[in-house]
Amino acid sequence: MNERLQKLIAQAGLASRRAAEQIILAGEVSVNGEIVTELGTKADPEKDHIKVRGKLINAKISGRQNYYVLLNKPKGYLSSAADPEGRKLVTDLVKGKGKLHPVGRLDYNTEGLIILTNDGNFTNHVASSKAIPKVYEVKVKGLPNSNAINKLRRGLVLEDGYKTAPAEIKDLKPTDKNGWYEVTLYEGHNQQIRKMFDAVGNSVVKLRRTKIGTVADPYLKTGQTRDLTAEEVASLTSMTPRKPAKSNASGGDARPTDRRPGRP
Numbered sequence: 612m613n614e615r616l617q618k619l620i621a622q623a624g625l626a627s628r629r630a631a632e633q634i635i636l637a638g639e640v641s642v643n644g645e646i647v648t649e650l651g652t653k654a655d656p657e658k659d660h661i662k663v664r665g666k667l668i669n670a671k672i673s674g675r676q677n678y679y680v681l682l683n684k685p686k687g688y689l690s691s692a693a694d695p696e697g698r699k700l701v702t703d704l705v706k707g708k709g710k711l712h713p714v715g716r717l718d719y720n721t722e723g724l725i726i727l728t729n730d731g732n733f734t735n736h737v738a739s740s741k742a743i744p745k746v747y748e749v750k751v752k753g754l755p756n757s758n759a760i761n762k763l764r765r766g767l768v769l770e771d772g773y774k775t776a777p778a779e780i781k782d783l784k785p786t787d788k789n790g791w792y793e794v795t796l797y798e799g800h801n802q803q804i805r806k807m808f809d810a811v812g813n814s815v816v817k818l819r820r821t822k823i824g825t826v827a828d829p830y831l832k833t834g835q836t837r838d839l840t841a842e843e844v845a846s847l848t849s850m851t852p853r854k855p856a857k858s859n860a861s862g863g864d865a866r867p868t869d870r871r872p873g874r875p
Contacts, residue, residue: 613653616640616661621731623671624710625663628735639664677730678708679839683831684725690716701725705836714738718802722833723747723820733848737823741797742850744779746822747804749792751813754785759811760792769806778807789816824850 614622620631620640632650634640640647641662642654654661656672682704684690689698692712701713705727714726715738728734737743760782766775779795790813794804805815821827825846831837 613655616652616654619656619672620663623668624675624729624731627731678728679844680705680727680836681839682725682727682836683833684717684722685833686720686722689719704834715799717820721818724823737847743824744795744797745820747794748819748821749794749804749815750817751790751808752816753813754790755811755813762811763807767810769810773800
């Protein structure tokens with residue numbers, strides 16, 4: 612059956628669909644010996660010889676096992692499958708499952724939950740979906756007033772010109788010098804939470820992602836991994852968009868789950 616090349620490359624686990632489009636445009640894909648650079652070109656993996664960077668990928672399309680791994684990312688790891696600077700990668704922490712890539716990104720100095728997989732279609736859906744909330748625990752410098760937090764809840768224009776969508780922000784119990792918050796986002800602008808709090812004059816001291824959609828695991832230690840359950844995979848691929856709840860009220864006095872050194 613004919614399918615778009617970017618979809619087939621994603622099925623082979625080589626890249627997300629968006630990244631696969633860039634591979635095609637770069638002239639690194641051939642079908643039956645001919646270089647293809649036009650997006651939307653289709654091929655049949657049962658009949659056509661499809662190569663990416665000179666390597667045949669037909670067997671990977673038809674016989675590959677999909678893996679979905681949840682990692683509690685430590686600080687000091689890059690959310691990428693490669694780095695020309697030689698920094699430590701999140702993929703270094705997963706062994707025995709072949710070539711995986713991270714679903715979306717966490718900043719180099721941000722901790723918490725991230726998914727790694729070889730399923731490009733899954734990656735494309737989860738990374739681009741505005742239906743899947745991501746929840747973070749945030750420690751900031753100083754004690755923002757209610758007006759500042761309400762600006763973040765409503766959405767504001769960042770220094771780089773990006774307009775944030777309304778965010779769900781729950782007040783957690785502060786210390787004498789630092790505010791603590793639970794922040795839920797439905798978008799993924801680069802370093803968004805750090806830039807949001809910078810915009811109101813309270814820089815982020817610690818940041819940790821605690822939940823992706825319905826997926827959470829408070830018992831997964833930093834640097835450890837586990838496979839997602841079939842139910843967790845299904846929940847992430849079936850979530851439909853909904854509007855974030857609007858709230859101007861502070862949210863209880865629950866304390867962050869872990870205050871050990873090096874964790875938010």
